[in-house]
Amino acid sequence: MGAERLSAPDHEVVVIGAGPGGIAAGVELKRAGVRDFVILERADEVGGSWHENHYPGLEVDIPSLAYQYSFARNPDWSRLFASGAEVKRYHREVARRFGLYPHLRFGTEVTAEEWDEDRHRWSLRLADGSALFARFVISAVGAFISPKVDPGIPGLSDYRGRIQRPADWDDGYDLAGQQVAIIGTGASSVQITPAIAGEVGSLAVFQRTPVWCLPKPNPRIPPAVRLALRVPGVQAGVHGAALVAVDAALRTMSSTPLPVVRPALRAIDATAIRGYRGLLRLMVRDPEIRERLAPDYGPIAKRPTLNTGYLLAFNRDNVDLVTTPIERFTAHGLRTTDGVEREFDMIVLATGYHVFSDPETYTPGLVVGRDGLDLGKYFTENGLQAYESVALPGLPNRWTLVGPYSWTGSGWHAFVEMTAAHAVRAISEARRRGATCVAVRQDAHDAYHRRVYRHGAAMRYYLAELNAHVPTYYRNSQGDSTYIRPTGFFSARRAHHRFPFSDYDFDRLPA
CATH class of the missing domain: 3.50.50.60 (FAD/NAD(P)-binding domain)
Structure with a gap:
């Protein structure tokens, strides 16, 4: 990626994307005491698809109480299913409340990521031709990566x-x-x-x-119900029952x-x-x-x-x-x-959209890790896989918030919170140990993938056999159902918050 600088990384952590996942990552980083981080966003505001989409009739398709962060519950949703404009305002308010705007860099699109083994850092190529260097990268580009520009119809x-x-x-x-x-x-x-x-x-x-x-x-949510939703534990209890x-x-x-x-x-x-x-x-x-x-x-x-x-x-x-x-x-x-x-x-x-569960979404050359591991080629040749949906052995110091087998049947916010917590927990442990490189162990990755693939047998039958005749992004071009984490929400939450540090290797550059 051109001449490499010999200086330290520009930032300790770079978060790519300022949608729901990027906001969750930013909040987790601040809670962990990490101050040197930047959130790169290609648009001009936070919110991801809720900022980009503003078409007629736009609303959430799950109840508003399930479409929010656990650390920023909103008792004032106007309707059972909030409008797109209201959800967009919610994300802006959360980013402002938790002090994320000083860390945001809008109009910045990452076009390539390359791991530098000699310096234990990522080189990020930007759309304007410049480069940014980071010790750790959290990819928060979301589930729906980009709209399909070509509808596949001639003319x-x-x-x-x-x-x-x-x-x-x-x-x-x-x-x-x-x-x-x-x-x-x-x-x-x-x-x-x-x-x-x-x-x-x-x-x-x-x-x-x-x-x-x-x-x-x-229906509109009556004032009395909104008042009840302000009582501590009420929203969490209602949402928890659904989960x-x-x-x-x-x-x-x-x-x-x-x-x-x-x-x-x-x-x-x-x-x-x-x-x-x-x-x-x-x-x-x-x-x-x-x-x-x-x-x-x-x-x-x-x-x-x-x-x-x-x-x-x-x-x-x-x-x-x-x-x-x-x-x-x-x-x-x-x-x-x-x-x-x-x-x-x-x-x-x-x-x-181009969806995170399709191998075609990952362009060869976009993410290149240790020993030349190309994420696009790897997924094409080996199928989509990642330890706890967030990490690959060949991509040190990098976590993806919406990765293979990640959706747990909850709202998006609930699971990007736990994947962000996983990434920040690993980064925090690296900082505690003085490590400059964190990579999931191959054996831990392989054991996890075997387990989640085995549990996905019923889902593969349902999508690839019983309903094989219907096109769906729940089943990718490889016939796999990598969209859904079959083991459920609570198992995923425990794993992301309590994964053993022995599943990772922690190394440091020579002095």
Whole structure:
């Protein structure tokens, strides 16, 4: 990465990303007494996807009480499911309350990371061509790394109308009376569709795969309830009860023998699919549209969604559901494989993100560690894996907050708190010992990976066999379910807070 400087690192710790994970890491570092750290953020504000996304209808899809830090519980959420703007404000307020803004460096994108074995430090190449040197790196880039710019449909450059993306929405564009198309039926499409259906002239939703979408009552939280939420322990108790239920489901699934799990999952899916068809009969008038909206896969094979207005939108005269595959973009709209060309003033590309659980997300050359270990090549050749989801032996002094097998069924904040605690605990021990290099031991890494892979057998059956016909980011291109940590939330939390230091090697540079 060019000529190396002989001086000490610029910072003891560099955190990459100022979304929920980066904020959690910053708070943990301050609590541990680490003062020499910087948080690099490519955008101009904290919040990650909650700063970048501000499309119509944006809300959290789990209750607000479960979508916050344990160290910064908010008793004043306005609704059961908070709006995107409210969540964005929450992250800014937390960063300000815990004094993180002096440590933030906005408009700074890391384009490559390279380990320097001779100096026990990371060299970070930035988008402006400069370099930054750090003793320790915490990667907090999140689960949804970047939006998919290319929707995989030919002719995008030919289209002369307006393109909108959920992560880059032009709020100033006047939708009134416009002919609009939405490509995709994932979480953002489910929110955008009902939010704009009453404003546009016409709306065509292009569906590749039907989505599970359940009604989402979203009442305002009364003042009396907000007052109760201020009582110490109330929010933690409510959230904890929900975590116990999710944890029990994951542990049951991961520990039950496959001969028992297989028929049970088949029966659960079949029952759920029949039940959802009943819901469609209640909410959608047209029998043909109901049939096209009905999933033929299980409710957790893809990310399920919640939105009362999505299914109801297809009762509107100006909303159409298109299930014929798109052949290409044209100058004025879209042509489907049946030869029909539809003209649109605006097309919304709700086609998803590059996700942390896909090996293709990790570009070769982006992260290069000890003895030339290239993270992108390593994951492609060996599958996604990391000790407790955060560390690899060939990447010393580096932890990833959202890594392989990391999601525990909780809200994002709950598990980035514990992965941040893992990273800072290891850094703190290195500081106590005067060590300049911390690397997880190969045997500890391998033992953990064997264990988590074994517990993931039921999830792999569910995603790669029972529901193999449905595209989902819960199953990656290698047929593995590295999105989910099958052992559950509480097991993960104990492991991140109590991992034995003997699982790491601590070394120091010669004087």
